[in-house]
Amino acid sequence: xxxxxxxxGLSYFSNPIIYVASFLGVLVGIIFGALPGLxxxxxxxxxxPFTFGMDPIVSFAFLLGLYTGAVYGGSISAILINIxxxxxxxxxxxxxxxxxxxxxxxEAIGISTVSSALGGFFSVIVLCLAAPLIANLAIKxxxxxxxxxxxxxxxxxxxxxxxxxxxxxxxGVLGLILGTVGxxxxxNYPRMIFGQAELIDGISxxxxxxxxxxxxxxxxxxxxxxxxxxxTQKLTKVVPSFKDIxxxxxxxxxxxxxxxxxxxxxxAGGSIAALVAYGQEKKFSKNKHLLGTGIIDGIAAPEAANxxxxxxxxxxxxxxxxxxxPMTAVLMGGLIIQGLRPGPILFQQQMPFVSxxxxxxxxxxxxxxxxxxxxxRVFSKLITVRKNYLIPAILVFCxxxxxxxxxxxxxxxxxxxxxxxxxxxxQVKFSVAPIILGMILGPLFESNLRRSIMLSxxxxxxxxxxxxxxxxxxxxxxxxxxxxxxxxxxxxxxKIKTESKGV
Amino acid sequence: xxxxDLVSSIVFLVLAGILFIYSGTYPQKASGxxxxxxxxxxxxxxxxxxxxxxxxxxSSLKKGKDHDNKEEEDxxxxxxxxxxxxxxxxxxxxxxxxxxxxxxxxxxxxVFLFIVITALxxxxxxxxxxxxxxxxxxxxxxxxxxxxxxxxxxxxxxxx
Numbered sequence: 001x002x003x004x005x006x007x008x009g010l011s012y013f014s015n016p017i018i019y020v021a022s023f024l025g026v027l028v029g030i031i032f033g034a035l036p037g038l039x040x041x042x043x044x045x046x047x048x049p050f051t052f053g054m055d056p057i058v059s060f061a062f063l064l065g066l067y068t069g070a071v072y073g074g075s076i077s078a079i080l081i082n083i084x085x086x087x088x089x090x091x092x093x094x095x096x097x098x099x100x101x102x103x104x105x106x107e108a109i110g111i112s113t114v115s116s117a118l119g120g121f122f123s124v125i126v127l128c129l130a131a132p133l134i135a136n137l138a139i140k141x142x143x144x145x146x147x148x149x150x151x152x153x154x155x156x157x158x159x160x161x162x163x164x165x166x167x168x169x170x171x172g173v174l175g176l177i178l179g180t181v182g183x184x185x186x187x188n189y190p191r192m193i194f195g196q197a198e199l200i201d202g203i204s205x206x207x208x209x210x211x212x213x214x215x216x217x218x219x220x221x222x223x224x225x226x227x228x229x230x231x232t233q234k235l236t237k238v239v240p241s242f243k244d245i246x247x248x249x250x251x252x253x254x255x256x257x258x259x260x261x262x263x264x265x266x267x268a269g270g271s272i273a274a275l276v277a278y279g280q281e282k283k284f285s286k287n288k289h290l291l292g293t294g295i296i297d298g299i300a301a302p303e304a305a306n307x308x309x310x311x312x313x314x315x316x317x318x319x320x321x322x323x324x325x326p327m328t329a330v331l332m333g334g335l336i337i338q339g340l341r342p343g344p345i346l347f348q349q350q351m352p353f354v355s356x357x358x359x360x361x362x363x364x365x366x367x368x369x370x371x372x373x374x375x376x377r378v379f380s381k382l383i384t385v386r387k388n389y390l391i392p393a394i395l396v397f398c399x400x401x402x403x404x405x406x407x408x409x410x411x412x413x414x415x416x417x418x419x420x421x422x423x424x425x426x427q428v429k430f431s432v433a434p435i436i437l438g439m440i441l442g443p444l445f446e447s448n449l450r451r452s453i454m455l456s457x458x459x460x461x462x463x464x465x466x467x468x469x470x471x472x473x474x475x476x477x478x479x480x481x482x483x484x485x486x487x488x489x490x491x492x493x494x495k496i497k498t499e500s501k502g503v
Numbered sequence: 504x505x506x507x508d509l510v511s512s513i514v515f516l517v518l519a520g521i522l523f524i525y526s527g528t529y530p531q532k533a534s535g536x537x538x539x540x541x542x543x544x545x546x547x548x549x550x551x552x553x554x555x556x557x558x559x560x561x562s563s564l565k566k567g568k569d570h571d572n573k574e575e576e577d578x579x580x581x582x583x584x585x586x587x588x589x590x591x592x593x594x595x596x597x598x599x600x601x602x603x604x605x606x607x608x609x610x611x612x613x614v615f616l617f618i619v620i621t622a623l624x625x626x627x628x629x630x631x632x633x634x635x636x637x638x639x640x641x642x643x644x645x646x647x648x649x650x651x652x653x654x655x656x657x658x659x660x661x662x663x
Contacts, residue, residue: 050648050653053653053654053655164559164562166555166558166559166562167508167559169555170515170552170555170556170559173548173551173552173555174515174552176548177522177545177548177549177552180544180545180548184541186539186541187530187532187539187540187541189529189530189541191526191529191541191545192525192545215596219589219592219593222585222588222589222592222623223580223581223585223586223588223589224580224581224585387623388620388623388624388625389620389637391619391623392615392616392619392620392623392641393616393641395592395596395615395619396612396615396616396641396645397645399596399599399600399615400612400645400649403603403655403657404649404653404655407655407656407657409600409603409604412599412600412603413600416596416597416600419596420593427507428507428508428510428511429507430511446544449544450538450539450543450544453536453538454536454538454539457536458536458537458538
């Protein structure tokens with residue numbers, strides 16, 4: 001793939017609307033990310049209805065701005081009030097909050113901003129280089145391989161979801177089942193529509209996503225205590241010194257590589273990337289004994305990593321159609337309603353659009369740096385917004401957003417049902433991410449599965465006789481059976497050791 | 504934990520059974536591969552769901568024995584008041600699509616916001632003015648963004 005193809009998307013950027021969209025996206029993303037209880041996934045989900053009527057390129061400039069902004073914004077509340085605004089900022093509070101207690105919150109936010117921007121920048125570069133290569137490889141895949149890749153995505157998300165792997169798998173299967181609602185593409189028979197004309201095209205994914213990520217979260221907050229007082233401090237010294245940044249460069253670079261790599265593994269996301277990067281810092285940093293007491297190294301590492309994971313997570317989503325984390329799953333939902341299905345074909349047919357996505361992501365990193373350093377004082381005040389106003393506002397947003405996608409009251413009912421089911425699943429410690437992933441990947445998975453078997457005339461061995469397909473199935477096996485087998489092996493080894501000691 | 508897992512595994516097992524029987528009622532082609540039948544894939548999924556539910560059931564039984572009563576069941580509700588708040592919010596949510604066609608978009612948004620904010624605010628009587636102001640302000644914002652800026656046709660009803 002030549003460099004010229006990247007320039008193909010550049011022509012769109014003479015349109016000033018794109019800059020406005022990206023700027024607003026980052027701004028709104030930071031605000032929502034910084035507010036505790038509003039995750040990055042939820043932010044993207046509730047804003048997709050906004051972008052539905054827009055040009056796909058403008059809409060993605062906005063959504064990618066939200067994505068970048070929200071992942072970064074989570075660090076602000078992690079530092080100031082020790083509550084990560086989004087899950088990917090969990091590791092940031094480890095050193096961020098101690099710094100805040102020492103009165104150095106401004107410095108911490110400044111370092112977080114610069115590290116996030118550098119991490120994000122690094123991952124965009126990797127995305128630009130790696131995505132076309134992977135897309136080129138993936139273009140050779142046929143139905144059997146897509147079955148394997150989908151299974152990899154579902155099994156990884158099942159494994160890393162909170163709760164047990166079995167629960168995650170159940171969620172994935174539930175999602176696949178929800179994906180079967182509507183007209184069957186092969187026999188044209190309407191399945192599970194229960195006489196509802198609105199269900200013929202299947203359950204709308206966006207209201208379900210808004211329901212399980214937005215509505216369910218708000219209901220959970222209502223059911224727990226909402227009247228906590230939040231106090232923040234004045235920020236000073238937000239713009240970090242060049243000396244500090246220079247000293248942190250190795251940390252940022254190391255963490256960016258970790259973040260991009262972990263982000264690009266389907267279904268592993270920013271929160272894992274950040275925790276691993278922080279863990280690496282504990283092993284390799286010169287200041288490792290000071291980590292946790294409030295040093296800037298402990299902020300730079302997770303923040304560079306979680307923003308680096310954004311570009312990484314887009315790699316499998318864009319090239320294979322397998323989202324790298326819940327946030328990219330929701331983003332993919334946004335692409336699909338625009339009629340753009342991510343995958344290698346998108347690279348062949350819509351390269352200008354693909355390159356515009358890369359450029360938009362880069363643009364959002366630049367805006368993040370500017371808005372983050374310039375607006376830190378304002379954002380720190382916003383965190384104190386009272387929940388009794390915030391929750392109703394978000395709820396109304398969910399209601400209107402669901403309606404606005406298809407101008408359909410039916411979608412409001414879908415939202416409420418999804419919200420209640422999501423709330424119930426939270427109570428029994430089921431994670432909703434596998435369900436959403438299953439729902440998004442379901443229809444394609446089914447048609448690929450059935451097409452493979454039709455082409456092989458009923459012979460299931462077609463999945464193991466093709467080399468790539470076999471490889472993917474082996475990966476699925478290792479993901480699911482690996483951890484239990486390892487612990488079994490350890491047990492046996494221990495037994496042998498103790499027995500040999502006994503003799 | 505174990506109780507919740509037991510209950511949810513049984514629920515999913517029942518769900519799998521219903522799905523299996525229901526997909527069995529789909530039309531079947533006399534000739535050709537079974538894959539062509541619309542019920543093939545849902546039945547396959549229901550079998551997988553059933554197997555996973557059984558695994559969850561068995562493992563939660565085991566866990567129960569290992570830990571006995573170590574893991575306490577966490578309550579869903581923080582206080583009695585939060586149950587009332589939850590039910591009230593849910594009721595207002597369900598009310599929204601019903602009244603939107605009748606009262607119109609903007610009015611319904613205002614009613615929704617006013618009820619839920621009042622419910623969630625401590626000592627709401629003394630703060631009635633700020634609550635009214637926030638409800639009206641947010642309604643105006645939503646109306647401007649969705650109706651004027653994004654031009655989404657909302658039902659107007661008897662009011663706006």
